Amino acid sequence: MSDDAIAFELRDGVAWLTLARPERRNAIGPEMARALQVVADRCADDPAVRCVVLTGSGRFFSVGGDVDVFSQAGGDVEAIVLDLAQSFHAGVHRLATMEKPLVTAINGPAAGAGLSLAILGDVAIAAASAHFTSAYSAIGLTPDGGASWWLPRLVGLRRAQEIVLTNRRVDAREAAAIGLITRVATDEDLAATAREVAVALANGPTRAIGRCRSLLLASSERDLATHLAVEARSIASAAAGSEGKEGVNAFVAKRPADFTAT
Known part of the structure; x- marks a missing residue:
């Protein structure tokens, strides 16, 4: 099935989400933002989905926010842009925090909010022709979609400052070298x-992978003692669960683990 703005396809336990506005270079307007929230909730809630891939259609991954929406908003621009950003952010947050891995397949240029989506993946794979640009301050705007949260964590504050403030284009090879993508x-x-990559993740222990995602996201927000305590509770719970039991039993028996049956 598909939404007008984002196509959805489920196969082999992997949900493929494709930004489907190639004629608009997959710009993110109200419809795309709402569609992202809907498909993100579906992926997070559907047990048949074990991994998610986010990609774009056409030559671009996404050029970011639909600037035409801003220019046509008139005196209501602040309220309209706030509503758009909050709707978009609901989908971003669900994809970032769901207990399933996310792969981004970056098929072309990613700018602005498109950059935010591109770097959201646990594994971010870019086509050689892709490139990345912050773009916000070039038109007098500021980041959204989590770009200002993710960039310092991925590439460090100094590189994040350059990327956001100068809007320098980063090609795919450099993006991999600095840790912007995988x-x-x-x-x-x-x-x-x-x-x-997605099928391998979908065949893995998805609940454990979900807990790994949570631990990594929270690691910079806690002191070491608190985080160690959370890790201890998490590994104990995982060991007592069906995935942990299957993984340990398979290791001892020297056979491949079958996590899809747990």
Whole structure:
């Protein structure tokens, strides 16, 4: 099935979400923002979904917010942009915090809020032709979609300052070198590479992976003693669960673990 703005396809336990406004270079307007929230909730809540891939259609991943919406808002621009950002952020937050892994397959240029979506993946794979630009301050705006939260964590504050303040274009090779993304694939191999990674994650212990996501996201917000205590409770709970039991039993028996049956 598909939404007008974001196509949804489920196969082999992997939900493929495709930004489906190629004629608008997958710009994020109200419809796209609402669609992201809907599909993110569906992916998070559906037990048949074990991994999510987010990609774009056409030549662009996403050029970010639909500036035409801003320019046509007139005196209501603040309220309209706030509503758009909050709707978009609901989908971003659900994708970032769901107990399932997220792969981004960045098929082309990503700018503004498109950059925010591109770097959201636990594994972010970019086509060689992709490039990344903050773009916000170039038109007098500030980041959204979590860009100012993720960038310092991924590339460090100093590089984040340059990326956001100067709007310098970062090509795919450099993006991988500085940790903005995970790896680069050829344009022709991007979909196959993303599929291979996603299927492997979908066949893994998805509940444990979800807990790993949570631990990593919270690591910079806690002191060490608190985080160690959370880790202890998490690994104990995982060991007592069906995934932990299957993983340990498979290791001892020297056989492949079957996490999809747990």
